[in-house]
Amino acid sequence: MTTLATVITGASSGIGEALAHLFAPEHQTLVLVARRKDRLDVLAKELNSKHGIKVHVIAQDLQEVGAAATLMNAISALNLTVDTLVNNAGFGVSAPFAKADGAKTSGMMQLNMVTLTELTHMVLPAMLERRHGRIMNIASVAAFQACPYFAVYAATKAYVLSFTEALAAEVADRGVLVTAVCPGSTATGFHEVANSQGALINKISDSPEMVAEEAYKALNNGKVVVVTGLFNKPLPAINRLLPRKTMTWAVTKMMGR
Numbered sequence: 432m433t434t435l436a437t438v439i440t441g442a443s444s445g446i447g448e449a450l451a452h453l454f455a456p457e458h459q460t461l462v463l464v465a466r467r468k469d470r471l472d473v474l475a476k477e478l479n480s481k482h483g484i485k486v487h488v489i490a491q492d493l494q495e496v497g498a499a500a501t502l503m504n505a506i507s508a509l510n511l512t513v514d515t516l517v518n519n520a521g522f523g524v525s526a527p528f529a530k531a532d533g534a535k536t537s538g539m540m541q542l543n544m545v546t547l548t549e550l551t552h553m554v555l556p557a558m559l560e561r562r563h564g565r566i567m568n569i570a571s572v573a574a575f576q577a578c579p580y581f582a583v584y585a586a587t588k589a590y591v592l593s594f595t596e597a598l599a600a601e602v603a604d605r606g607v608l609v610t611a612v613c614p615g616s617t618a619t620g621f622h623e624v625a626n627s628q629g630a631l632i633n634k635i636s637d638s639p640e641m642v643a644e645e646a647y648k649a650l651n652n653g654k655v656v657v658v659t660g661l662f663n664k665p666l667p668a669i670n671r672l673l674p675r676k677t678m679t680w681a682v683t684k685m686m687g688r
């Protein structure tokens with residue numbers, strides 16, 4: 432018999448690590464995925480001793496073409512069925528687009544959009560058949576408007592938000608919960624990886640634990656989109672009210688370039 436599992440990508444730090452702490456008390460088998468195996472091993476040991484659950488670690492680069500199929504094969508080999516999928520792994524590239532590293536930018540698109548979509552496509556049919564499952568996709572407040580100097584990153588997150596909202600409508604009332612999470616600036620390793628430490632937008636950052644808490648509640652309450660953090664909540668409404676050009680100008684200023 433197969434065992435139901437919660438799979439969290441990008442669990443080696445930040446929001447993904449904080450989410451792992453929230454899913455662990457549910458007592459479902461956990462699968463933690465990222466590249467930094469040492470960090471995943473430490474987290475797995477901690478969650479196992481705290482909650483007595485089985486925690487599997489899969490060290491994998493999810494920005495490689497075909498990564499979703501490789502990961503799903505590894506999960507099947509463990510005789511696990513994905514009951515909850517948290518598509519959290521992602522990174523940003525902050526630079527004037529003309530100067531951005533091309534390979535890094537393509538890898539970001541592959542991870543933030545393609546792997547997320549392929550994983551979702553691979554787990555959804557069985558969830559619908561069982562009439563049970565949860566999918567959490569981490570987008571960003573950057574999904575709501577164009578972000579100069581973060582142009583491709585914001586576009587990948589607009590994709591995640593649009594895809595997730597559409598999917599949630601398709602599977603409504605069929606037993607599968609689907610949530611897009613839109614955090615604002617969060618104090619994680621993200622800004623160092625993205626090279627966006629200097630952006631004005633980062634002056635107020637939420638903690639990854641707070642973002643994870645809101646995301647977790649929203650998923651279980653069947654909320655389709657959650658914007659985390661008090662200061663970020665009005666952003667979708669502001670975006671609807673102001674002309675796009677004005678929003679783009681304001682974001683350019685906030686990127687501090």
Ligand SMILES: NC(=O)c1ccc[n+]([C@@H]2O[C@H](COP(=O)([O-])OP(=O)(O)OC[C@H]3O[C@@H](n4cnc5c(N)ncnc54)[C@H](OP(=O)(O)O)[C@@H]3O)[C@@H](O)[C@H]2O)c1
Pocket residue numbers: 440441442443444445446447464465466467468491492493494495519520521522523542569570571572613614615616617618619620621622624639
């Ligand atoms: N921090 C923010 O301000 C912010 C705001 C809005 C949205 N977000 C989104 O939140 C999500 C989590 O980011 P975070 O803020 O928690 O940053 P983080 O601490 O840098 O975490 C990113 C996670 O993604 C994993 N990851 C990155 N590239 C990967 C790859 N090629 N293959 C497998 N795993 C990979 C990292 O693990 P390894 O390095 O070990 O592989 C890490 O576990 C991302 O989707 C990000 O876009 C962040």
